[in-house]
Amino acid sequence: MAVLTSYDPTSYHKVDGGEHIEAIAVGSVEITPIELLPAVINNAKVAQKAWASLPLIERQQYVVKAYQQLVAVQDELATLIGQEMGKDYRRATYEVGGTIQNAPYFASEISDALTTEQIDNRTELQYRPLGVVAVISPWNYPIAMANNLLMPALIAGNSVILKPSELTPLVAELFIKTLNKVLPEHVLQVVQGDKALGQALVAADINMVAFTGSMAAGKNIMANAASGLKRLVMELGGNDPLIVMASANIDSAVRFAVASSFENAGQMCTSTERVYVDERIAAEFEQKVVALASRYRVGAWDAANVNIGPIVNPAQHQKVLEQLQDAKAKGARLLLGSDDYPLPFIHPTVVTGITPDMLLEGEETFGPVVAISHFSDIDAAIGRANNSHYGLAAVVFGGQGAKAVAEQLEAGMVGVNQGAGAGNAPWVGAKQSGFGFHGTAAGHRQFAQVRVMNY
Structure with a gap:
């Protein structure tokens, strides 16, 4: 047998x-x-x-x-x-x-x-x-x-x-x-x-x-x-987007972006895959994301105080590296981490300057990566958030106007200043x-x- x-x-x-x-x-x-x-x-x-x-x-x-x-x-x-x-x-x-x-x-x-x-x-x-x-x-x-x-x-x-x-x-x-x-x-x-x-x-x-x-x-x-x-x-x-408006509580948005990107080593269908942040707050947002991401500990499943475990197998590990390398080759910048990690871990990684032609934006990553892009026009950010065959979940952080932005997002589950989906609601994807x-x-x-x- x-x-x-x-x-x-x-x-x-x-x-x-x-x-x-x-x-x-x-x-x-x-x-x-x-x-x-x-x-x-x-x-x-x-x-x-x-x-x-x-x-x-x-x-x-x-x-x-x-x-x-x-x-x-x-x-x-x-x-x-x-x-x-x-x-x-x-x-x-x-x-x-x-x-x-x-x-x-x-x-x-x-x-x-x-x-x-x-x-x-x-x-x-x-x-x-x-x-x-x-x-x-x-x-x-x-x-x-x-x-x-x-x-x-x-x-x-x-x-x-x-x-x-x-x-x-x-x-x-x-x-x-x-x-x-x-x-x-x-x-x-x-x-x-x-x-x-x-x-x-x-x-x-x-x-x-x-x-x-x-x-x-x-x-x-x-x-x-x-x-x-x-x-x-x-x-x-999913290839879930997060929009961070200029009116957002930056600390709350940072905590969500990092936690959602890194949970289960990023191997989660509702992980945040793409972050679109208003250029007026982008510098502060990125600085705080890097500071928080740097505190995450990588290690084996049975090690103490581990936040990020190994990637499930070499094929998935290689897929994450290929997306990071593709982004770097097309002009993205690594604010934290590398594009060439040895097996079996991907360490906390923060990338900025992602663009629609990058694999990191177009595909589901399934790794502990915060991928960031800046926007000056909220309608353009909504357009990029919706520019995907996926539509599982989407999140908006912001003050006045955040709900109006959320209403325009094409996803089965949408959150405003919190994660999308809840225990007493259906688990549903759009598109x-x-x-x-x-x-x-x-x-x-x-x-x-x-x-x-x-x-």
Whole structure:
């Protein structure tokens, strides 16, 4: 049986004069052969019929009890997140702990959203299961992102097949194994493998795909799902802009710009990727950004007081370097940091003078970089902020007029003097950052078939 090996990103290093890259293996899981997918899906279909026949409240109770089992492996899950993708232990603990602690509330919210509604004395609005749902989850938040998709799918009465990122297979294996101590057999299954397995799963005889990942992968999923007209919910990343007006509280804007750019080593779909600052305050803003960014500590996931961990793998590390080198070659200036970091870290980096022709402005970076440009005309800044295929989140810092600027931004989530998105609001992207959405009653209902029943 072939295996999928997981590597500690902190240990990546070049050997043989830079010709090869080595890393320490954390562990391995068995790869799911593509030819076994039909059996996995058949098991899911059989289990789904019995699961769907249970009352909604019983499915909710099953799921809550299953999540309670995670308490016993909370530390192990947090450690695996650090070992597999480099997130520091404190943040990994928050991710796992938050998922566990929020489970009863989240399950209740989902159940409420899927409860049959009485329209009048003869008509009901019902939320029925779709069937088999494939959840394809990312590596940067391997528990939280998977949970946001699989829990509403399960409570809606679907069976779920989770295909996690091949970079975090051990986290997923333990997560699903633990939940399955309570859930009925084959209601929740995990398959392990690379891109080819994910594509085969999407093309298979299933009913829905729920995905978080890249825009390119999302387009491929949509194409492969078309023949079966499968339901889709996809969050496809972002290239999020921040506009800092002359009337902004500069210290607040600086704190947000740095924290949002550096969180999870910048490996976050709602990271601030582009900062447009009014030229009248640009010098002070940049000085304070550099001062704050310089205080961030880089290190391994289990080191004390670490703010920025390693980049997840050499390919992503190289992508960040290429964007920095491209920006420097086209005239941008490095105010902090370098464009040539050795594996596995990218240290806090601040760049100014970015322009629309630079990769740093046009693409999602996924690294700890604050990329800044100055503007003299607010309409021009709004135009550049909107000049992207992405539209996940956008933020404006400013006084009077900030809300009017925010209203013009093309994003699914917009914040004024704060981050975009909130726990009690949908997680939604505009443009090519999303197709469907999740979170809140409207999002949970996308995992169900709406049925009008007249009596």
